[in-house]
Amino acid sequence: MSFRKASLNEFSIIEKYFSTLGKSKGVSLGAGDDCAILDIPSDKQLVTTVDTLVETIHFPSNSSPSDIAQRSLRVNLSDIAAMGADPHWFTLALTLQTANEEWISRFSKALESDAIEFGCTLVGGDLTAGPLSITIQVFGTVDKGKAIKRSGVKEGDYIYVTGSLGEAAAAVSLFEKSLNSTTPLPKNLIDRLHNKFYRPEPRIKEGILLQNIASSAIDISDGLIADLSHILNSKLYGANIEFKCIPYANFLTDIADHKLIQKWVLSGGDDYELCFTVPKKHVALLERMIASKKIQACCIGQVSINSGIRCYDDQGELLNITKSGYQHF
Amino acid sequence: MSFRKASLNEFSIIEKYFSTLGKSKGVSLGAGDDCAILDIPSDKQLVTTVDTLVETIHFPSNSSPSDIAQRSLRVNLSDIAAMGADPHWFTLALTLQTANEEWISRFSKALESDAIEFGCTLVGGDLTAGPLSITIQVFGTVDKGKAIKRSGVKEGDYIYVTGSLGEAAAAVSLFEKSLNSTTPLPKNLIDRLHNKFYRPEPRIKEGILLQNIASSAIDISDGLIADLSHILNSKLYGANIEFKCIPYANFLTDIADHKLIQKWVLSGGDDYELCFTVPKKHVALLERMIASKKIQACCIGQVSINSGIRCYDDQGELLNITKSGYQHF
Numbered sequence: 337m338s339f340r341k342a343s344l345n346e347f348s349i350i351e352k353y354f355s356t357l358g359k360s361k362g363v364s365l366g367a368g369d370d371c372a373i374l375d376i377p378s379d380k381q382l383v384t385t386v387d388t389l390v391e392t393i394h395f396p397s398n399s400s401p402s403d404i405a406q407r408s409l410r411v412n413l414s415d416i417a418a419m420g421a422d423p424h425w426f427t428l429a430l431t432l433q434t435a436n437e438e439w440i441s442r443f444s445k446a447l448e449s450d451a452i453e454f455g456c457t458l459v460g461g462d463l464t465a466g467p468l469s470i471t472i473q474v475f476g477t478v479d480k481g482k483a484i485k486r487s488g489v490k491e492g493d494y495i496y497v498t499g500s501l502g503e504a505a506a507a508v509s510l511f512e513k514s515l516n517s518t519t520p521l522p523k524n525l526i527d528r529l530h531n532k533f534y535r536p537e538p539r540i541k542e543g544i545l546l547q548n549i550a551s552s553a554i555d556i557s558d559g560l561i562a563d564l565s566h567i568l569n570s571k572l573y574g575a576n577i578e579f580k581c582i583p584y585a586n587f588l589t590d591i592a593d594h595k596l597i598q599k600w601v602l603s604g605g606d607d608y609e610l611c612f613t614v615p616k617k618h619v620a621l622l623e624r625m626i627a628s629k630k631i632q633a634c635c636i637g638q639v640s641i642n643s644g645i646r647c648y649d650d651q652g653e654l655l656n657i658t659k660s661g662y663q664h665f
Numbered sequence: 666m667s668f669r670k671a672s673l674n675e676f677s678i679i680e681k682y683f684s685t686l687g688k689s690k691g692v693s694l695g696a697g698d699d700c701a702i703l704d705i706p707s708d709k710q711l712v713t714t715v716d717t718l719v720e721t722i723h724f725p726s727n728s729s730p731s732d733i734a735q736r737s738l739r740v741n742l743s744d745i746a747a748m749g750a751d752p753h754w755f756t757l758a759l760t761l762q763t764a765n766e767e768w769i770s771r772f773s774k775a776l777e778s779d780a781i782e783f784g785c786t787l788v789g790g791d792l793t794a795g796p797l798s799i800t801i802q803v804f805g806t807v808d809k810g811k812a813i814k815r816s817g818v819k820e821g822d823y824i825y826v827t828g829s830l831g832e833a834a835a836a837v838s839l840f841e842k843s844l845n846s847t848t849p850l851p852k853n854l855i856d857r858l859h860n861k862f863y864r865p866e867p868r869i870k871e872g873i874l875l876q877n878i879a880s881s882a883i884d885i886s887d888g889l890i891a892d893l894s895h896i897l898n899s900k901l902y903g904a905n906i907e908f909k910c911i912p913y914a915n916f917l918t919d920i921a922d923h924k925l926i927q928k929w930v931l932s933g934g935d936d937y938e939l940c941f942t943v944p945k946k947h948v949a950l951l952e953r954m955i956a957s958k959k960i961q962a963c964c965i966g967q968v969s970i971n972s973g974i975r976c977y978d979d980q981g982e983l984l985n986i987t988k989s990g991y992q993h994f
Contacts, residue, residue: 393793429717
């Protein structure tokens, strides 16, 4: 590892672009040896997650190297956030068809910018020849016993989501040119959607705030219904949620009809907001944090003993929803 | 992570084949949540490494799923061994064209067998659709300050290798049908070469034994000369080595001429033996361990202040060697 088995035979590129990205504590030995060596404080546990992004599956093939780099890191940081943990380090396994130095330079620059923003250090990795794909593994720490696990969910818990949903799915529709908007979208809207897809905001601050409040949490990558199911399935629970309580940006109504918006919001995925459950005893505290703008979140429903997720529309009618997560390109 | 963003949409396959592979201590939360949670003892440091294997680049496209699984895990375990560390956990990011259940079942079975043999637990991962590639990240621990780093090398240190070299490169020649043997190889030889390539022995026991003896170590993946260079370059040293001291299996002389054997041994790579350096004061102890069969290793030369690696043949003549590592398929 540590960028050693370079079938591209580009040791100099590795050294130039990937040896010192970001700065954080606890790195006893970074990139450049067989392994990285990391120090975990004795009052912490290690949390770790890995996600692979494959060209044309997880991002369109015309994506820029900086867009790819930042999305690849952020989707992983989002998993760390969903545990209520703090990210510190990451490794990068990068597979590239050719060692195009300009591409690598732009990828590395964008990755560094995010590494610094989120307090992460690149501590090693691997560069191989092959079809474009990016596997990032992020390492973080959490106070012992304080991680938010899915299995903490209980019947009667209130269900919340952070931020707003649907825009990343709208971005995918835009990329796929499947938006039937009568007028072309203004540039600022296109940029906003583009950013929502490539630069989702990992809710790290929110995750840490929720450590002593949430009974369970997940980041919404596959879609609200699919990801909420992952939480509920850990205990064979169900849920009742109300569509009118789920936040989405107003401007979506300018570019899509109500049915498409429902699809984006409920099963679109890729927003990387947190969906979390809160026991009744902590709801008042959370609502005070929401009122004082410490955290942006909305209650969308409640966990029930009856399995399955029932989503009601404004008229109290049951919506016909699909549980399946979003299928990429 | 934890096999969640499954573009293959095969949550059931993940649960069936990848949720409980291997058993080791320290797993507070394994596969099935956003992150794994691991406990690192307070007297230990975390060591971690990642390697990607891409079809046709790192293994032939007709490789069996069990061969691919075991090579993917072992090349990573070998990096842990080169630090003198103990492997405990791993994650698997698996990219597959199609979710062929028979293939996945055979892959998983072989991975489990090695996970148990080497005391590792699969704690999470990611399953995505795309061209076949396997990224494994292994996590281990080492007593604080006891890891063997490349930068520990000093002028005058003796250079050793474990086991014997060249057979994995011979296997690659066999796969590429570039062996000019007059008679077909007997089946037991073919099996032996096949195993050397797909099931290299990670030198974990040896690495741990060398913790207080070796000043530096590396696993030979790219080739002896290339990997020894990685150690020496950390201090801008050079080395003098003798070809006659480098161990290789006798039977190689039956299937290749001296020149080809030299190439396999010096720059073939893929054997995953350890190359390590030993200060003079520890040589006697190491030689006693070798004599008592605690470790199988040979001294092949010495670190010099003059940069570059000089390899001498039996007649004391300088060999014309290439520094470049082995290029895969």
